[in-house]
Amino acid sequence: MTSRLDRIALRHTRRAFDAQLRDLDARPSTPVLLLAFSWVLYGLILALFATGVWLSSLSFPGVGLFFGLVVIGVAVELRPRFGRPPKFATEVPASEAPALHELVGRVAAAVGTPAPAIYVVDDEFNASAGAYGLRRRRALVLGLPIWNALPARHRVALLGHELGHFVNRDPRRGLVVQPALTAFARVVRLFEHEERGPDSFGLLVIHWALNAVKAVVRLVLRVPQVLLAVAALRDGQRAEYHADAVAARVAGRDAVVGLLDLSTLLDSVQMLVKRDARNGRPVTGWPATVEGLLAEAGPGIEARREATLERVTLFDTHPPSGLRARVAAARPSEGAAVVLDEAWNARIDTELARHSTRAARTLRQL
DSSP: OHHHHHHHHHHHHHHHHHHHHHOTTOOOOOOHHHHHHHHHHHHHHHHHHHHHHHHHHHSSSSHHHHHHHHHHHHHHHHSOOOOOSOTTOEEOOTTTOHHHHHHHHHHHHHHTSOOOEEEEESSOSOEEEEEETTTTEEEEEEEHHHHHHSOHHHHHHHHHHHHHTTTSOOTTSSTTTHHHHHHHHHHHHHTOOOOOOOSSHHHHHHHHHHHHHHHHHHHHHHHHHHHHHHHHHHHHHHHHHHHHHHHHHHHOHHHHHHHHHHHHTHHHHHHHHHHHHHTTOOGGGHHHHHHHHHHHHGGGHHHHHHHGGGGOOTTOSSOOHHHHHHHHHTSOOOOOSSOOOHHHHHHHHHHTHHHHHHHHHHHHHO
């Protein structure tokens, strides 16, 4: 079953890639099936909540209350999530890092979106941007291990891509369709197979029976989960390609291609950066390590790009970085709208020095 789904995912991923190559500036749109199912699901959530309240009122306290609370619990589990920045993220205000905020503001202006709040985290080789909370406050989250490892031009490309998500009409990021894409995964987790059973034979039979029922429920839920994943796959991938296109206009095509190739080499990047951290190398020296890795990988980069297709699944949130690098490389060469010069980059490093020292200490412990 899994291999068949993986083949479907690979086929759709290649089709999305070919379509993007034919129209490099194609933008996503929310599939009708996804929208329709989302509204149905919202109706179901409200109906479940109302049913739970009604059942709870039948007998208080009593059996009705128990079943009512269970139904209300399912409705609550299916609800849309407003999200929040990572638990251990630290907000960096403009008063503490004016040069960083200036850079993010310049990139945001080039993208055509308001500048977000900035957060940093100590141990993530990743970055993200999104709207959080009921007020949908925009935030940019920078993983310091990857930020500190990036040369200046790739930092601009990273910001361009992440802020590009605010203007690329990504169908996966709207509150309207979010429950349709996440609800089934959350419910499936409630019915995960339990490995260890009780010691007595009677309880063991019950344990086996419950696992059998859970397996049937997981199979039933898997069908709509897969259908929705397929519906969202093409336009979700277009959103990533479009964010890369936005980044190319901000940082230049070559900077984006280099950033995506580093994503292809992420395992090696992580290994080398952790080695630098353990050896006590200052974070300002980490970009040189990354530059050396890119230069060394250059002759074989096409093979590394192709290898990223070996791990494609239907539930991937991004197209393989190798395909993204190929699409970015196919774009016409364009100059950077925002150039981070050496002095400006150094000021940002100085502003983040306290956080970077803590992040390096975290890496040495991993």
